[in-house]
Amino acid sequence: MTEHSSTIAEKAHENIRKWLHARHAQERLAKGKVAENVGPYIVVSRETGAGGSAIARLVGEKLGWDVLDKEIVDYLASEYGTSRSLVEFVDEKHLSWIEEVFTSWIEGLEFTSSTYVHRLNHLLLLAAHHGNVVIVGRGARFLLPRERGLSVRVLAPLDFRVEQVLMQRGLNEKEARKFVEESDREREAFIKEHFHRKSADPHLYDLVINVEKLGQEDAADLIAQAARAWMKTSGVTVTPS
Numbered sequence: 001m002t003e004h005s006s007t008i009a010e011k012a013h014e015n016i017r018k019w020l021h022a023r024h025a026q027e028r029l030a031k032g033k034v035a036e037n038v039g040p041y042i043v044v045s046r047e048t049g050a051g052g053s054a055i056a057r058l059v060g061e062k063l064g065w066d067v068l069d070k071e072i073v074d075y076l077a078s079e080y081g082t083s084r085s086l087v088e089f090v091d092e093k094h095l096s097w098i099e100e101v102f103t104s105w106i107e108g109l110e111f112t113s114s115t116y117v118h119r120l121n122h123l124l125l126l127a128a129h130h131g132n133v134v135i136v137g138r139g140a141r142f143l144l145p146r147e148r149g150l151s152v153r154v155l156a157p158l159d160f161r162v163e164q165v166l167m168q169r170g171l172n173e174k175e176a177r178k179f180v181e182e183s184d185r186e187r188e189a190f191i192k193e194h195f196h197r198k199s200a201d202p203h204l205y206d207l208v209i210n211v212e213k214l215g216q217e218d219a220a221d222l223i224a225q226a227a228r229a230w231m232k233t234s235g236v237t238v239t240p241s
Helices: 005-022 023-030 052-063 070-080 086-090 096-108 111-132 158-169 173-195 216-234
Strands: 040-047 067-068 133-136 149-155 206-210
Touching: 040 052, 040 216, 052 133, 052 149, 052 216, 067 070, 067 111, 070 086, 070 096, 070 111, 070 216, 086 111, 111 133, 158 173, 206 216
Parallel strands: 040 133, 040 149, 067 133, 149 206
Antiparallel strands: none
16 A cells, blocks of 8 residues: 555544544434435446546545545454455455355354445445545445435446456456456445345436546546536535534
8 A cells, every 4th residue: 555545544544433423423313314414425336447436536636525435444344343355355245145154254143244234334324424425336325315415327338447457457358357347247246135226227326427538537527516516406515624
């Protein structure tokens, strides 16, 4: 991990702890009126290799908002004493019954993919309650009140995505294609298992962007502009820092 990325991770971890220990957040969410107590937030769902994580970072910079991506894995691992490698093993993945048995055996009966989703739900609700946050993937679109946030799907043709992964990971074409296709299948199966929806359904999102010709910077500009327009018309306002 570079010094820059380490600093980003530390800041995100500090923010998450702040949200979790904010008494007013716990009390308001405990009242059960979740839809009235969260937002604004942006959820970025993405196809593998489409650059969704990088675009989410750019959106966060343009709006001055926090971003949650791999920080989610870091926090869930440290907060619950679960090994990071095991959290990564279940992160956005569908587990077979034998894999569920394996993970439970490694970490004790307290840890399964359902446990992961439950902990994830709690974290994302608190982050969305704080507001001004961009969340990458992990079924956040289905965990948070839709009317309080903007949901975006970032995609691109398969060959384009394979080429991006090939360049970023130093793989050959065959390896890159396998990685993209398997990652897409795992994420789709994760959404289907836990939320009973199809992540590729465009009707689930407020904005769908094909980044093949648009590029990451312009895609981020488009999302930021859409968020500002949505907040202006919906009455959802930026949370005071």
